[in-house]
Amino acid sequence: CRYWDVVWNFPGSGHPRGMIDMLDSTDFRVVSASEEQVELSFRSTYDPSRLNSVRLTVDKRLVMLRGSSGFYCYAVLEHAGSWPALNITEARLAFKLNTARFTYMAVSDEIQRYMPRAADRDAPRGMPLAYKEAVLLLNPAEPQFKGEVDDKYQYSLDNKDNAVHGWIAGAPGPAVGFWVVTPSNEFKTGGPLKRELTSHVGPTSLTMFMGTHYVGNDIVAKIKEGEHWKKVMGPVFIYLNSNPERGNFHTLWEDAKAQAEAEASKWPYTFPESPDFHKAGQRGSVTGRLLVRDRFVSGKDMPARRAYVGLAAPGQPGSWAIESKGYQFWTRASATCGSFAIGNVRAGVYNLYAWVPGTLGDYMHTAAVTVDAGGAVALGDLVFEPPRSGPTLWEIGVPDRSAAEFFVPEPNPKYVNKLFLSKDKYRQYGLWDRYAELYPAGDPVFTVGESHYSKDWFFAHVT
Structure with a gap:
């Protein structure tokens, strides 16, 4: 099964840990239907007569393209300017797969294995440990898992590393792969180092668009009364592949990685029908070169080699790490001269942030960066002076x-x-x-x- 949900609350709700809303739709519409593409809309909106009605309009979209081995999912979340406040703790897309078939999980080249069953976590087969997500497997159905700990947090990844993950179904029948492909992280919260859940026992696969894991309440999206807010989550691609040679899981994984690279190369997509998803012509670019000025290391400005450079909502140095309402766009600077280019940036006003591996501190460009549709912003040379009072x-x-x-x-x-x-x-x-x-x-x-x-x-x- 597939479902979207949010964890949310509002000031004075009496639910400090949040309420789960499954975002059940009340309106269905065929947005487009042709030989090349079908796009469906499943929509719901805030009902002021219900106290616990989530204060959002949610337009969930499903897209299928001719010749594509899979489907695309995205959603547009909107809070009207006349509505009361709400806090969004979590927004995700979840898939629950066939328990009997999907037994092998892969989230990276190194993190792959056969997994226990969800029933193995329940008493008396399993025993909860210090927190409910961690379970010691006492008597699993398959003895190979006996004595192991199962914990979904062990399979988390940083946003920057989370391009594809999923499950493979083996015998009986041909090997079949189910993969969640994330072509861009612009719609995820917390920047490239934000760590989030991927796939875990269920078998379950997730896309975490918003979440507080590993950060806490500082990254909760707090939308004020009277504040208009809108954000496009996705699209992500759900890719299906198969191999008639049973057990050849490596081939399926390599194919899924190749598909993830292909999807990233097509970003921003041309097919979403929602006007809220900005196509390439509605986006701009930002270029420049970042230098490090540290007189205790060198008498000359040094290239900020392999620096992480990004655009996020205006704030303070490092505030991108807890930013959750807007979009973020990141790249790595050149390994030689420190130059950088950030492409496909949605039109808007941002701060430019950076940090340099091996150098203390956070950089933020002093002036806001305004990106226009079709525009190219050239910032030239930027200088980062790391905080220090003397030599190391x-x-x-x-x-x-x-x-x-x-x-x-x-x-x-x-x-x-x-x-x-x-x-x-x-x-x-x-x-x-x-x-x-x-x-x-x-x-x-x-x-x-x-x-x-x-x-x-x-x-x-x-x-």
Whole structure:
């Protein structure tokens, strides 16, 4: 089955954790129907007579194109200027697949495996751990999973890495793949480092357009009374492929990755009928070069090599990480000269933000950037001066917004996911408990010049 839903509330609702609305439609319309394309609209709108009616007009679209092995989904969410306030915690598109057929999950080249069944998580087969999403499999239907922890958060990805994920159905019958393809992250919240759910036991596959995971309430979209707000979520592509050679799952995965690249190359799509989805002619571009000026490192301005450079709603340095109402557009600067080009930007007013791997601090261009339809904004050379009061005396780790270089302990053997025994160990359940076990006398002491962060600095802050 397929469904959209939102988690929302309003000031004084008495539901601090939010209410779930399945966005059931009340109006159906055939938007277009030809030999080349069919687009359907499923619409609902706010009913002021119902206290718990979600304060949005929601237009869910489904598109099928001739010769395409799949279908496209997108939605337009709108809050009218005359409506009362609401907060949106989560907006997603979910797919629940055939439990008996889809048993193999893939979310990246490294994260792929056969998965337990949803029923294995229920008592007495499974036992909940510190939070309900993490379950120890005591007596699963397939003994190969016995003693493992199943936890959907172990399969999360950063937005920048989440291009395609899904499931493969094996025997009986030919191998069939079901894939969620995200051709652009412009409609997702929190920027390229925002981590979100992908696929997990169910079998379930998600597109998380908005969500508070790993951030908290700071990223909730708070829409004020009297505020007009509209956002297009998607389209995402649901791709189906097959292979008559049973068990050849690698071929299906490689084909799904190739399809994801093909979809990204076609962005922005030309086919959506909603006028709220901006086509290429309604978009513009921003170019420039980012330099780093740090007199304690070099007497000359240095290229901001491989910097992350993006456009997001006007705010403060770093505010893009908790921005959820608007669109974001990101790229990587050149590895040689620091030049950057951000294309296919929706017309609007933005701030330009950046950070440079290996350099402390957040950059924000002092002036707002206005992008017009068909326009090309050339910003020229921009200079980022990292915050510092003097030369670096010592540092622990690398300022690259990753904890990959720090010490990650071995998991408790009672609570393992076998997939992460030799890679991505930080994904294992319960590593926070290992901290107290490793340092029973108190927090470790890092001695400059003697200690090394790869073995003497725990990868996470725990209390």
